Amino acid sequence: MRVCVVGAGGREHALAHVLARTADVVVTPGNPGTATSERTISTPAPPEEIEADLYVIGPEAPLVDGLADRLRADGRLVLGPGADGARLEGSKAWMKEVLGDAGVPTAAHRAFTAVEPALQHLATASPPYVVKTDGLAAGKGVLVTGSLAEAAADVEAKLSGRAFGPAGHRVVIEEGLTGEELSLLALCDGRRVLPLAPAQDFKRVGDGNTGPNTGGMGAYSPVPMAGPDVVDTVVERAVEPLLAALRRRGIDYRGVLYAGLMLTPEGPRVVEYNVRFGDPEAQVVLPRLVGDVAGLLAEAADGRLRSDATFTSDACVTVVLAAEGYPSTPRRGDKISGMDESSAVDGVVLFHAGTASDEAGRLVTAGGRVLDVTAMGSTLAQARQRAYEAASLVHWPGVHYRRDIAAAAAAATGPVAESRP
Numbered sequence: 001m002r003v004c005v006v007g008a009g010g011r012e013h014a015l016a017h018v019l020a021r022t023a024d025v026v027v028t029p030g031n032p033g034t035a036t037s038e039r040t041i042s043t044p045a046p047p048e049e050i051e052a053d054l055y056v057i058g059p060e061a062p063l064v065d066g067l068a069d070r071l072r073a074d075g076r077l078v079l080g081p082g083a084d085g086a087r088l089e090g091s092k093a094w095m096k097e098v099l100g101d102a103g104v105p106t107a108a109h110r111a112f113t114a115v116e117p118a119l120q121h122l123a124t125a126s127p128p129y130v131v132k133t134d135g136l137a138a139g140k141g142v143l144v145t146g147s148l149a150e151a152a153a154d155v156e157a158k159l160s161g162r163a164f165g166p167a168g169h170r171v172v173i174e175e176g177l178t179g180e181e182l183s184l185l186a187l188c189d190g191r192r193v194l195p196l197a198p199a200q201d202f203k204r205v206g207d208g209n210t211g212p213n214t215g216g217m218g219a220y221s222p223v224p225m226a227g228p229d230v231v232d233t234v235v236e237r238a239v240e241p242l243l244a245a246l247r248r249r250g251i252d253y254r255g256v257l258y259a260g261l262m263l264t265p266e267g268p269r270v271v272e273y274n275v276r277f278g279d280p281e282a283q284v285v286l287p288r289l290v291g292d293v294a295g296l297l298a299e300a301a302d303g304r305l306r307s308d309a310t311f312t313s314d315a316c317v318t319v320v321l322a323a324e325g326y327p328s329t330p331r332r333g334d335k336i337s338g339m340d341e342s343s344a345v346d347g348v349v350l351f352h353a354g355t356a357s358d359e360a361g362r363l364v365t366a367g368g369r370v371l372d373v374t375a376m377g378s379t380l381a382q383a384r385q386r387a388y389e390a391a392s393l394v395h396w397p398g399v400h401y402r403r404d405i406a407a408a409a410a411a412a413t414g415p416v417a418e419s420r421p
């Protein structure tokens, strides 16, 4: 089988890495990491011009833009929703409407296009205040704050278009939820939901969940607090009803539904839905998937998902190495060193997220999230230790990363030497 992966980040590198077990992979446009093996190549050619048996679309923007529809209209097999289903991620207000129809437990919300009514609503809310851009903002359009003044200023900045341009012309103000966060990615073939192993992502830039939101600074899987009962509950209450609600609207959803959840004292509640693999969740979920990943994704794309997903009991941890200035204004062009030493650490793979080759062929930073240092291990503690050892061996001016990825979960599940039951 030949699979075309669309995208250029760490998620797409991870996809290429696992798909290459059983398929030839061409990534468009890809990055320097996706062009390094015999079975995975990168090309700047647009997906429409690439011959493949299956197309897997990584990022949300081309999905919202209808790339899956265009490829399907040409008779190609695609994993990823059409523009109709991708609207779930393209408009938070629409997502909330569909979740409401489907009876999915989620934070109460209201959408606003004018400043005054939004401020009046905020004044009646209680902290934490949650203000979101309606449109796409690369994971950075969300403010969660205990300060009413900060929330009010954010409403004004978003609605004026100053902060996020047109994506902010409508804002969603939500009830603030508290609890542990969980990401559950599920493969869908239009009717059937196949949950993948849960993961936890770390959205804030700083240790202890401080600083601004990012696209995600690291992740791990499995998640000890999310056993099979949590997964079953989420599938039954949040994912299956959503897929059914989409079908009622005439939407044949074939792709990944990614439920971003908060495990509240009242049970799991949906914070958001995404229409694709999470980044960096894919980097820790996909490597744990046993067997023929290309075959499994092709089944979902073809509306005949029959196989089950089997996961190794080994754990996976990824630590995102970010560029100086990320998330506001990442610096590009810094020379990266230590890649070989780092990837030689047992169980470690370096997924490229924002790298480029300069004119002299040297690897340089080319985005906010630069590298995903990913390690497997028999326990979370072992995977974590390996990931951090490997992370310490990579250098460029201004590199920064969180030191607490998977720390609490690893401490809760036992030491490095002990194997998981």
Ligand code: AMP
Pocket: 107, 128, 130, 132, 139, 140, 142, 144, 174, 175, 176, 177, 178, 181, 203, 213, 260, 271, 272
């Ligand atoms: P989103 O882009 O919608 O996933 O939001 C980014 C992050 O903001 C989430 O991962 C949460 O940490 C936080 N967040 C979003 N919505 C809420 C909410 N209703 N209550 C508390 N935190 C939230």
Ligand code: GLY
Pocket: 139, 201, 215, 216, 274, 277, 278, 279, 280, 281
């Ligand atoms: N890790 C968050 C996201 O993919 O949106």
